[in-house]
Amino acid sequence: MKRFGLMLALVASACVAQRAAAVELLTNGNFEAALVETIDGWNLAEYRTADPNIAVNSAAIVGFANNPGGTAGEFGLWLRSFVGNPTDGLADAVLTQTVAAAAGETYTFSGEASFEQNHAAGVPFLDLLSPFGEVASPTQATFRLEFLGAGGAVLGSASQNVADDVFNGFGYSAVTPIVAVAPAGTVSARVVAEETGMAINIDPGQSAFYDNFSLKAASNPTSELLTNGNLNTPITQSVVGFEFVEAPSGTDTLALAGFANDPATGGAQGVWIRGFVAGDGTVKTSVPATPGAEYSFKASTRWEANYTGGLPETGTETMLELAFLDSSDSVLGSPVTLDLRTVQMNDGEWRNHELLGTAPAGAVSVRVSGIVTGLQVGTGGGLSAFFDDFSLMTTAVALNPGDFNGDGKVDNGDLNLLLGNWGANTVPGAWINGFAAPVDNAELNALLGNWGFGVGVAVPEPASLLLMAAAGLVSVRRRR
Numbered sequence: 001m002k003r004f005g006l007m008l009a010l011v012a013s014a015c016v017a018q019r020a021a022a023v024e025l026l027t028n029g030n031f032e033a034a035l036v037e038t039i040d041g042w043n044l045a046e047y048r049t050a051d052p053n054i055a056v057n058s059a060a061i062v063g064f065a066n067n068p069g070g071t072a073g074e075f076g077l078w079l080r081s082f083v084g085n086p087t088d089g090l091a092d093a094v095l096t097q098t099v100a101a102a103a104g105e106t107y108t109f110s111g112e113a114s115f116e117q118n119h120a121a122g123v124p125f126l127d128l129l130s131p132f133g134e135v136a137s138p139t140q141a142t143f144r145l146e147f148l149g150a151g152g153a154v155l156g157s158a159s160q161n162v163a164d165d166v167f168n169g170f171g172y173s174a175v176t177p178i179v180a181v182a183p184a185g186t187v188s189a190r191v192v193a194e195e196t197g198m199a200i201n202i203d204p205g206q207s208a209f210y211d212n213f214s215l216k217a218a219s220n221p222t223s224e225l226l227t228n229g230n231l232n233t234p235i236t237q238s239v240v241g242f243e244f245v246e247a248p249s250g251t252d253t254l255a256l257a258g259f260a261n262d263p264a265t266g267g268a269q270g271v272w273i274r275g276f277v278a279g280d281g282t283v284k285t286s287v288p289a290t291p292g293a294e295y296s297f298k299a300s301t302r303w304e305a306n307y308t309g310g311l312p313e314t315g316t317e318t319m320l321e322l323a324f325l326d327s328s329d330s331v332l333g334s335p336v337t338l339d340l341r342t343v344q345m346n347d348g349e350w351r352n353h354e355l356l357g358t359a360p361a362g363a364v365s366v367r368v369s370g371i372v373t374g375l376q377v378g379t380g381g382g383l384s385a386f387f388d389d390f391s392l393m394t395t396a397v398a399l400n401p402g403d404f405n406g407d408g409k410v411d412n413g414d415l416n417l418l419l420g421n422w423g424a425n426t427v428p429g430a431w432i433n434g435f436a437a438p439v440d441n442a443e444l445n446a447l448l449g450n451w452g453f454g455v456g457v458a459v460p461e462p463a464s465l466l467l468m469a470a471a472g473l474v475s476v477r478r479r480r
Contacts, residue, residue: 022296022393025287026368027241029390030267031256041227042097044077049090049197057269058083058198059093061231062252063277065209067112067172073248074232076211081120081139081198083258086131090138094194099215099225101147101189103182106218107225109145109191110177113162116205117169121162121195127202138197141166141208145178145215146190156183169205191215191226245282253281253375260386262300262350270300270388271370273318275307275378283387284369289324289359291406291432292399297322297336297355297368298391303346304382308375310346315374317341318385322355324363332360348382361405361430368392399433400453401446406432409454410447418443 039061048054058080065076077095084090101107115122120139128134141162147155158180166173182189193210200206213229216222239256246253253274260270271283289295299320303310309318323335336357344351359366370387377383402410404417418439421428425437434446 022395025366025392025394026285026390028239029241029392030265031239031242031270031388031390032267033240039095039228039231040233041229042095042231045092045094045096047092048088049084049092051089052092054089056083056088056091057256057258058091059095059195060252060255065211066232067114067209067211074230075252076209076231077193079141079195079198079208079210081195081208082200082206084120084139084198085200088258090196091198092194092196093198094192094196095210096190096192097213097215097226098148098188098190099227101182101186102217103184103186106179106181107145107189107215108177108179108218109143109213109215110175111143111193111213112172112174112211113141113166114172114209115141115163115166115168115170116207118201118203118205119168119208120199120201120206121208122166122168123201126199130199130201132199137199137201139195139199140197141195142192143175143178144192144194145180146192147180147182147186148188148190149185150187155185156180172209172211189215189225239283242283242285245284247280251277251279251281253277253279253372254283260384260388262302262386262388264350265300265389267388270386273307273309273372273375273385273387275304275309275375275383275385277375278377279375280371280373281375282369282371284367284371285390286325286329286365286367287392289363289366290394291359291361291363292403292408293394294356294358295322295366296391296393297357298352298389298393299368299370299387300350300352300389301340301344301370302348302350302386302388303340303344304348304384305346306378306380306382307346307385308378308383309372309385310341310344311378314376316376317371317373318344319369319371319373320353320355321367321369321371322357323367323369324357324359325365325367326362327364329365332363346382350388361407361432366392400450401434402443402448402450402453403433404431404435404443404447410450410452411455414447418447 046058060078061075062078065078066074120137121141126132144159146157149155158178165175215225244254255272256269257272258269260272261267308314308316318340320338321335324332336355404414421439424439427435
């Protein structure tokens with residue numbers, strides 16, 4: 001038996017809604033987990049030479065690595081040898097693709113490569129002024145063709161040292177094709193384009209580039225066996241807990257990098273806005289939201305001297321955004337935004353920011369984003385910007401009984417919701433808190449018992465309630 005007594009005078013409660021302890025909602029908000037790039041047809045593995053379990057951003061698919069250069073919408077593989085250093089260790093980058101093959105068939109694997117003037121794979125010794133000093137270069141660039149058995153074991157292989165054909169500072173060259181016969185038991189062939197023991201040397205020009213791979217069988221020399229051999233199919237990128245969105249697709253406006261990390265907060269990497277690539281980029285994530293809860297989105301940012309987002313003559317915009325979404329992922333109301341041009345300067349200093357917002361009725365999720373639009377290719381040195389240490393905290397309001405619409409108050413809004421849905425067996429879209437089918441005297445009990453909660457001033461007794469009282473809606477059994 002559920003009973004209620006009608007209050008003859010309703011006085012606003014002076015109570016404040018109880019709040020839960022603040023909770024971190026983001027996964028990998030410090031961006032320490034590795035960036036995963038999905039390249040159509042290929043697998044790209046990046047790790048520290050001494051421990052393959054330690055991920056590192058040693059390679060990327062980018063437009064400026066394409067051969068021929070300057071071709072919009074086409075890409076190549078950028079090998080970032082400078083990520084290998086005495087503190088963290090050397091690095092490897094291994095690009096592979098496996099296709100069906102037949103024993104006895106002759107296969108030809110070819111590709112192109114380019115070394116910049118101080119690339120470590122193209123010199124016998126690192127420079128005396130390099131962080132390693134004048135030591136034998138540990139960096140090896142290799143193309144390889146492997147033949148695999150049914151269990152994946154390598155039955156035979158042939159390789160080519162890329163440095164035999166490519167010279168530092170002379171641009172792209174064709175690497176001597178690898179020609180090999182598949183041994184007995186072969187069921188597949190794997191092509192490998194790798195650089196191992198990658199080490200920092202001296203500036204300028206420490207990178208290498210690969211592009212335009214091909215694998216053909218002698219019995220059908222006009223048929224290409226590789227998928228996306230020219231690496232021009234746009235890539236997709238993901239970071240644990242986050243999504244990278246780039247426009248045009250595959251422009252690589254965003255990447256993870258060690259030098260993008262805010263050293264004041266620890267960690268090893270952050271998000272790099274690559275100011276020498278034109279386009280748009282967004283790093284974002286969404287988590288479930290509670291209507292009525294308050295959210296705090298924090299982030300750190302840094303701009304280098306010539307980042308176009310801080311130059312008044314450019315159209316580059318860099319923003320942080322906090323948005324609340326409904327069940328169809330549509331933004332409710334206006335998102336909370338911060339135009340970083342109002343708070344950030346091109347001085348190389350890290351700055352911390354905070355956006356605050358309250359989830360409205362109907363909110364299903366909350367999205368945080370770091371956004372750059374209209375990114376232009378700058379001039380001079382120091383063209384980049386950086387995001388790091390995203391945090392989303394909530395101090396959830398403990399909704400009071402009778403606060404059906406979840407706005408933190410028990411007032412006429414809740415009464416109208418109750419009366420408009422009296423007897424309902426399905427939850428209305430605006431009903432956030434305390435629904436149990438059917439809507440009847442139990443909900444009315446909750447409303448009367450907490451009338452005026454959170455309003456802060458006396459709330460007149462609604463005429464509707466008086467009519468109910470006159471009708472004798474007191475001590476009524478609720479049917480379930």
